[in-house]
Structure formats: structure tokens, C-alpha cells
Amino acid sequence: MAEVVPLSRGDLRLTYRIPSALQPLLPGTLVIVPLQRRREKAVVVKLTDVCDFPQNKLLNISGLLSEGSVLPPDLLKLATWMAGYYMAPFRTVVEAMVPAPVREGKGQMRETMIEAIRPVEKETLEALNKAARRQGELLQFLLQQTKAQPRSLVLKRMNMSASVAEGLVEKGLAKCHSESRVRESYQDGLDAEAVTASGPPALTEEQEAAFTRLEEVRKEGGFACWLLHGVTGSGKTEVYLRLMEKTLEEGGQVLFLVPEIALAPQTVARVRSRLVSTGANVVVWHSNLSAGQRADAFREVAEGRANVVVGARSAVFAPFPDLRLVLVDEEHEPAYKQEETPRYHGRDVAIMRAFDRKVMCLLGSATPALETLYNVRAEKFGVVKLTKRVDDRQMPLLHVVDLRRARAAGKGGGLFSPLLRDKMIDRLEKGEQTILFLNRRGYSTTALCPSCGHVVECPHCSVGLTLHRTDNRMRCHLCGYEKEAPTYCPSCRSPDFKWKGSGTQKVEAAVQALLPKARVVRLDADSARKRNHFRSVLQNFRKGKIDVLVGTQMIAKGLDFPNVTLVGLIDADLSLHQEDFRAAERTFQLIVQVSGRSGRGDRAGEVVVQTLTPHAPPIQFARRQDFDGFLDEELSLREEFRYPPYRHLIRQVLQGRNEEKIWFVAEKWAEEAEKTLGADVEIRGPAPTPIEKVADEYRVQLWYFTSAVSSTGQRLARMAQKFELPDGVKMMFDVDAVGLR
Numbered sequence: 001m002a003e004v005v006p007l008s009r010g011d012l013r014l015t016y017r018i019p020s021a022l023q024p025l026l027p028g029t030l031v032i033v034p035l036q037r038r039r040e041k042a043v044v045v046k047l048t049d050v051c052d053f054p055q056n057k058l059l060n061i062s063g064l065l066s067e068g069s070v071l072p073p074d075l076l077k078l079a080t081w082m083a084g085y086y087m088a089p090f091r092t093v094v095e096a097m098v099p100a101p102v103r104e105g106k107g108q109m110r111e112t113m114i115e116a117i118r119p120v121e122k123e124t125l126e127a128l129n130k131a132a133r134r135q136g137e138l139l140q141f142l143l144q145q146t147k148a149q150p151r152s153l154v155l156k157r158m159n160m161s162a163s164v165a166e167g168l169v170e171k172g173l174a175k176c177h178s179e180s181r182v183r184e185s186y187q188d189g190l191d192a193e194a195v196t197a198s199g200p201p202a203l204t205e206e207q208e209a210a211f212t213r214l215e216e217v218r219k220e221g222g223f224a225c226w227l228l229h230g231v232t233g234s235g236k237t238e239v240y241l242r243l244m245e246k247t248l249e250e251g252g253q254v255l256f257l258v259p260e261i262a263l264a265p266q267t268v269a270r271v272r273s274r275l276v277s278t279g280a281n282v283v284v285w286h287s288n289l290s291a292g293q294r295a296d297a298f299r300e301v302a303e304g305r306a307n308v309v310v311g312a313r314s315a316v317f318a319p320f321p322d323l324r325l326v327l328v329d330e331e332h333e334p335a336y337k338q339e340e341t342p343r344y345h346g347r348d349v350a351i352m353r354a355f356d357r358k359v360m361c362l363l364g365s366a367t368p369a370l371e372t373l374y375n376v377r378a379e380k381f382g383v384v385k386l387t388k389r390v391d392d393r394q395m396p397l398l399h400v401v402d403l404r405r406a407r408a409a410g411k412g413g414g415l416f417s418p419l420l421r422d423k424m425i426d427r428l429e430k431g432e433q434t435i436l437f438l439n440r441r442g443y444s445t446t447a448l449c450p451s452c453g454h455v456v457e458c459p460h461c462s463v464g465l466t467l468h469r470t471d472n473r474m475r476c477h478l479c480g481y482e483k484e485a486p487t488y489c490p491s492c493r494s495p496d497f498k499w500k501g502s503g504t505q506k507v508e509a510a511v512q513a514l515l516p517k518a519r520v521v522r523l524d525a526d527s528a529r530k531r532n533h534f535r536s537v538l539q540n541f542r543k544g545k546i547d548v549l550v551g552t553q554m555i556a557k558g559l560d561f562p563n564v565t566l567v568g569l570i571d572a573d574l575s576l577h578q579e580d581f582r583a584a585e586r587t588f589q590l591i592v593q594v595s596g597r598s599g600r601g602d603r604a605g606e607v608v609v610q611t612l613t614p615h616a617p618p619i620q621f622a623r624r625q626d627f628d629g630f631l632d633e634e635l636s637l638r639e640e641f642r643y644p645p646y647r648h649l650i651r652q653v654l655q656g657r658n659e660e661k662i663w664f665v666a667e668k669w670a671e672e673a674e675k676t677l678g679a680d681v682e683i684r685g686p687a688p689t690p691i692e693k694v695a696d697e698y699r700v701q702l703w704y705f706t707s708a709v710s711s712t713g714q715r716l717a718r719m720a721q722k723f724e725l726p727d728g729v730k731m732m733f734d735v736d737a738v739g740l741r
């Protein structure tokens with residue numbers, strides 16, 4: 001008998017008999033089962049001999065969807081764990097793990113190959129040339145080839161129709177067969193020359209020590225989670241590469257996770273070209289893969305032909321038969337958290353996978369997450385540090401500019417403080433490059449009427465609209481609503497109407513005004529909409545065709561440009577004043593990461609951080625590069641309030657169009673939760689989410705703080721199953737929530 005989970009029914013587990021024609025059936029196989037007079041797709045989760053249902057009444061599995069197992073036992077186990085831990089329907093987890101074409105049992109792309117049947121007598125060829133000239137030409141071509149060629153390609157190149165090939169086959173002079181073809185999943189030569197030409201550098205003393213220690217751990221075998229805590233530009237990638245090479249030498253497979261493939265072209269290119277040159281087969285798993293490419297990549301890995309997978313969080317589900325090393329770069333990045341069901345954390349699932357496969361997991365960052373540092377202090381994770389940049393390069397010098405003073409002094413009241421302005425002028429004169437960072441796109445961000453106090457808000461969301469000067473429209477960054485920008489107040493018609501607050505477009509304009517000769521380029525979600533824009537800008541920046549790069553968090557991390565000697569953080573307060581208990585941590589990480597782009601070449605770098613709150617701890621600790629100081633202070637604050645990492649946070653959001661109804665349901669739920677959950681769970685709320693309304697839906701949240709996250713999650717899930725949710729109300733849970741808007 002087999003226990004199956006129907007894909008459409010989430011949490012239902014049912015037992016069926018396996019007809020002899022379908023034996024042997026492996027767990028992880030996709031099957032079709034009869035269910036309430038319908039045929040449903042399901043996944044076999046377990047083979048079993050016991051069943052509390054009378055065996056003779058059991059129904060048979062009706063057929064196979066996949067030719068064998070598509071979910072190896074370890075992924076099946078992981079899926080079950082994820083569905084429970086992240087309170088997600090099993091179906092959504094299976095969908096996240098297995099690409100649709102594989103799930104739907106679609107075959108691989110196949111191609112017809114053609115070759116000549118040898119030997120061919122000279123006379124035959126001559127006779128053919130006379131009787132059917134085209135067929136003769138084709139045969140001659142095929143005889144020149146050493147192996148079978150794709151038929152369509154050959155015919156196209158020779159400008160022939162399919163009948164010519166058919167004729168040859170009929171005469172018994174050529175034969176065709178079909179072959180599965182792998183779609184190339186990653187083709188771009190981004191700086192490949194620059195990367196390969198240099199070859200592997202000799203490790204610095206610190207890198208060598210870190211590598212030796214980590215390699216010992218890896219060699220020892222068994223699960224171990226380690227943190228590589230290395231300052232920006234300390235050469236963490238080189239340490240990963242050595243560990244990967246060792247693992248590959250032993251014939252094992254490697255998983256290398258990055259937060260976002262598109263934002264890490266340099267790292268991906270470096271890893272890929274280095275490993276490919278040693279003969280490894282590297283699959284790059286990114287969000288732009290077509291369904292077919294994704295399915296091919298899946299099979300390449302499953303069948304052991306690919307030995308390295310580089311990818312964003314969903315690559316954590318690659319079906320490795322022989323995974324022996326897991327690497328998570330920039331492990332602190334919020335992008336590892338999936339913000340839709342199943343709301344899993346890529347880093348944490350990666351650790352689970354390593355644990356299950358009894359192999360090493362290495363997390364790397366210059367600014368590790370507090371959760372990770374907490375685990376290091378609790379000695380659950382090991383740690384190695386890189387405290388210096390390679391080649392004795394200096395860490396950049398960081399200036400904190402008090403914008404209140406700069407403004408009070410009447411100079412540079414605009415976007416740039418006098419200090420930043422002078423340094424920008426200086427860099428342009430010296431031919432060095434500058435990066436300016438502001439995590440807000442658009443031109444201006446708030447429109448306020450000085451006469452009547454009217455603020456222009458999105459009619460569908462509780463946020464202000466942002467002015468985009470490129471097309472003179474105002475837009476909502478949450479729901480996409482847009483409208484032509486008014487020149488007078490829409491409420492009182494006063495012409496004094498003013499836009500305030502700045503976005504990257506304004507910064508770009510201000511640089512252009514200050515440095516008319518400079519070549520300025522802006523990189524943000526608006527400009528990057530054009531395909532390949534991001535990569536080509538980075539290439540031009542590397543080649544020195546751009547003097548000043550202005551951008552959002554897209555340019556905050558990972559970039560390695562030796563000629564950048566100045567980084568300006570236009571407004572450090574943006575991240576500091578978010579309604580999020582991680583605001584200080586994010587600000588600290590941001591300042592350190594952005595600063596880390598400066599001075600990576602032979603010349604020392606500088607950083608100018610502009611803020612209205614220069615004494616805020618994350619700013620001061622970042623200025624002094626005092627990681628431990630920041631950690632001590634932030635951890636003690638978190639401990640005081642029992643926030644993560646001291647307890648887990650489960651966030652629940654109820655949303656819908658009817659505000660009153662949402663609140664009513666939330667209150668009712670809260671009452672029940674008080675009764676159902678034990679005293680060891682602290683409930684907060686119901687309360688409005690920081691952004692109360694998005695796309696016409698009101699949102700109310702409840703927070704649950706718990707030390708026993710799995711059992712609390714289970715109790716909440718059971719409650720949710722019984723709870724009668726009225727029409728028009730949606731409910732979601734987010735375990736270990738990261739995004740809190």
C-alpha cells in the first residue's frame with residue numbers, strides 16, 4: 001500500500017493499494033488516484049503495510065504521472081518538514097520544489113539526429129548525385145561529420161526540405177534517431193575573460209588559515225554549520241572556491257546559494273568560470289529560466305551530470321543524489337526569505353538540508369544576521385574570521401555628516417553635504433569613481449500643500465505617491481497606481497504645491513547639476529526594467545565609462561570595482577526609522593555593505609554617511625567597524641524585549657476589503673488564540689500592519705512570540721482549519737517573519 005498526498009488537497013493523507021502493474025513504486029513518484037469520483041494528481045509519500053481502513057475497501061492507484069520518483073527521499077522528508085514548520089499546504093511545497101514540466105510528467109525536449117550509414121561505395125554516391133542531386137549533397141555532408149547531427153540544423157544550413165533527408169533514409173543511406181537535448185541554462189560571457197585570465201591567486205595568510213580550518217571540518221564529515229565572517233573585500237569567495245574544488249575532487253556535489261542571481265553577476269561569473277575550467281558542470285539556477293530549462297536543470301542534477309548548482313533560494317531544492325557541501329553567501333540577506341507561500345527561509349532550509357545529508361553548511365557574510373551570530377555565541381555554529389582585506393588594502397575611512405548642522409550652516413542644504421560635494425568634485429578630477437546610494441526610487445516622495453495641508457496619497461494604499469520626473473507622473477510603489485503629476489494642489493488648487501523628499505532620480509539630477517561633465521548612470525528598479533540593463537551598466541562601470549553610479553539597494557552589495565574610492569550614503573535615516581525591530585540591524589548592515597564597495601583597489605576608499613541622527617548606535621558602531629560592540633548592544637536589546645533571536649516570531653495577517661469585518665474577525669480569532677495557546681506563547685495584537693491598506697485591502701496583524709515554534713505553529717494551523725473564515729477575508733501565517741510591512 002502507499003500513502004499519498006493529493007496535490008490539490010494540501011494536507012490530506014490517504015492510503016491506496018498499488019496494483020501489481022505499477023510495482024515497484026517508489027516514494028516521491030507522482031501518481032493519479034481516484035478521489036470522490038474524480039482523478040487527482042498526488043505524490044506517494046510512503047510505502048506502508050498498515051492501514052486503519054479495511055484493506056479490501058481500499059482503492060487502487062490508477063496510474064503514473066512521472067516515470068519514477070521525482071522527489072528523492074530526502075526532499076520528500078524536507079517537504080514534510082517545511083509544510084509543518086512553515087504552516088504551508090504540502091502542495092505548495094511540492095510545487096516550489098519540483099518544476100512544473102517535471103511535475104506534469106512532460107518529457108524532456110527531444111531532437112532528431114541524422115547520420116550517414118557507412119561505408120558508402122563510391123559508385124553509390126556517384127549514382128545518387130546523378131539521380132537525386134540534393135540527396136547526394138546531403139549524403140556527402142553527412143559523410144564529412146564524425147557523429148550524428150541535429151537534422152533540423154543540417155537541413156536549415158543546407159537550405160533543404162525534410163523530404164531530402166527522408167529520401168536518403170528510405171534508400172538506407174542514412175538513419176535518424178531521437179536524442180534528449182539539454183537547454184543551455186546560462187549563457188553570458190560577463191567579464192569571463194577578466195576572471196579566467198588571472199587564475200587562482202595565492203591565498204592570504206588569513207584566507208589560508210580559514211580554509212585549512214574549514215577543510216578540516218569538511219573532511220571530518222557529518223553535519224556542521226560554520227560561519228565565515230569576513231570583512232568586505234576580504235576574499236570570502238576565494239575560500240568558498242577552494243572548498244568547492246576539494247569537494248568536487250572527491251566526486252561530491254555542491255550547492256552555492258546567493259540572495260539574488262541577477263544582483264550577483266560578478267560572484268556567479270567568478271564561481272562559474274573557475275569551476276568550469278576545472279571540468280565541473282555548473283548549473284546556474286535563476287528566476288529567468290524558462291520552465292523547460294528549469295526542468296532540464298532539475299534532471300541534470302538528479303541524474304548526477306551537473307555537480308555544482310549556483311542559484312537563489314529555490315536552488316536549495318535541487319535534487320542532488322550526492323550533495324556534500326552547502327554554501328550560503330551573504331547569508332544575512334532578507335531576499336532569502338520567500339514572501340509568498342511557502343514562506344520559507346532559504347538559509348534555514350539550506351542548513352536543514354545539510355543536516356539531513358550529514359554534510360557541512362558554510363554561511364558567509366561581512367555582516368551576519370543576528371540569528372546567526374546568536375547561534376555562533378551559543379556554539380551551535382562554528383566561526384572563522386577574516387579581519388583584513390586582501391593585499392593589505394585598508395578598510396575605508398567613514399565620515400558621518402550631521403545633516404542638521406550642514407543645513408543649519410546654510411551650505412549644501414540640498415542633497416549633498418559640503419563634505420560629500422567636495423569629495424565628489426575631487427574624485428572626478430582624479431578620474432576615480434563614486435557610488436551614491438539611496439534606497440528610494442523616483443524623484444520626490446511626498447507632496448504636501450503648504451496652504452491646506454493636503455498630502456497626495458494613493459487612493460488604494462495608505463502610502464504617499466512618488467513623483468517620477470522621467471515622465472512627470474506620480475506612482476504608488478505598492479500597487480502600481482499612477483497618474484499625471486499635478487502642478488497645483490488637487491484639494492485647494494493652490495499653486496504653491498511642493499514635492500519633498502528625494503529619490504534616486506533627484507540624486508541623479510543633482511549630480512548632473514553639480515558635475516556637468518561627469519558621466520552619471522542610475523540603477524534602480526525603474527531603470528533596470530530594460531533587459532540586461534543591469535549587467536551592461538556594471539560592465540561600463542568596470543570599463544571606466546561611468547564616473548558616478550547612483551542606485552538603490554541593487555548596488556549595495558557584492559560589487560567589486562577597484563576604481564571606486566568614494567561612496568556616499570545620501571540618507572542613512574531611511575532604513576533606521578522603519579517600523580521594524582530589525583531596523584538597527586538593517587542599518588548597520590547597510591552602512592557596512594555599502595561602505596564595503598569603496599577602496600577595493602590600490603587606493604584607499606572613503607565613505608560619507610549623511611544622517612539627521614549621527615549618534616544612533618548602528619551608525620556609530622558601523623563608523624568604528626565595531627561588530628562586537630554592535631552585536632552586544634543589539635542582542636541585549638533583543639533579549640530585554642524577548643525578540644528574535646531569543647524567541648521565534650510567527651506573524652499572522654488578516655486582510656480584506658471590508659475594514660470592520662477584518663477587525664471583527666481578528667478580535668474573534670485573538671480571543672480563541674488566547675484560550676488555545678498556552679501561557680508560553682505571547683500574543684500581540686490585533687493591530688494594524690505598518691502599512692494599513694494595500695491595493696484596497698485592509699490589513700490587521702497578530703504576532704506570536706514563542707520558544708517552541710513547531711508546536712505553536714501546529715496549534716495555530718489546527719485552529720485555522722476549524723476556524724470559519726468569512727467570505728472576503730484572507731488569512732496568512734509567516735513563520736520567522738522577515739518582512740514586516
Ligand SMILES: Nc1ncnc2c1ncn2[C@@H]1O[C@H](COP(=O)(O)OP(=O)(O)OP(=O)(O)O)[C@@H](O)[C@H]1O
Pocket residue numbers: 201202203204207230231232233234235236237238365366390391557558559560596
Ligand atoms: N588571495 C588573494 N590575492 C589577491 N586577490 C584576491 C585574493 N583573494 C581574493 N582576491 C580578490 O579580492 C577581491 C575581493 O574578494 P571577494 O569579492 O571574494 O571579497 P568578499 O569577501 O566576498 O567581499 P564582499 O563581502 O564585499 O563581497 C576580488 O577582486 C578577488 O578576486
Ligand SMILES: [Zn+2]
Pocket residue numbers: 458459460461476477478479480481695
Ligand atoms: Zn497604491
